[in-house]
Amino acid sequence: MLNRYDPGDKVSATDAAVLAEALKLHPEADEKIGPGIKDFSVRSAEFGSKCFWVNRTDGTTAKFSHTACV
Template structure:
């Protein structure tokens, strides 16, 4: 089976594995609790909009993104909403 290309905003990846590696590197360049940069937030906005539960994840609207812990000591991206609530999401669940 040939690799399936992945397009996220202006980014294009020849296969899911390349997209996974890109977002894994982004996730681990931040310390836990850090807010992501505006440039990365722009990419993550396009990414979370592709999530099968995007409406629930985005909620009232996106204020920013951060990196925090998830289950079993792992880390993930979190949507910080304009109403002060937060929601985690897995980048792998977006494409």
């Protein structure tokens, strides 16, 4: 899924639904979700890679590893 997006892209509603369920399984889910999920985006990460970011309802963001969710 990550490879379908470029840094700066907003994740589609269909993929966001899958990510929201996966994020619930993250070891730091409560911290990552915070006050609630607005949507997801893809941004650059360390070492030239890219990763998913959760955009929260209060305007804050947090990156997360999708591999930590499985």
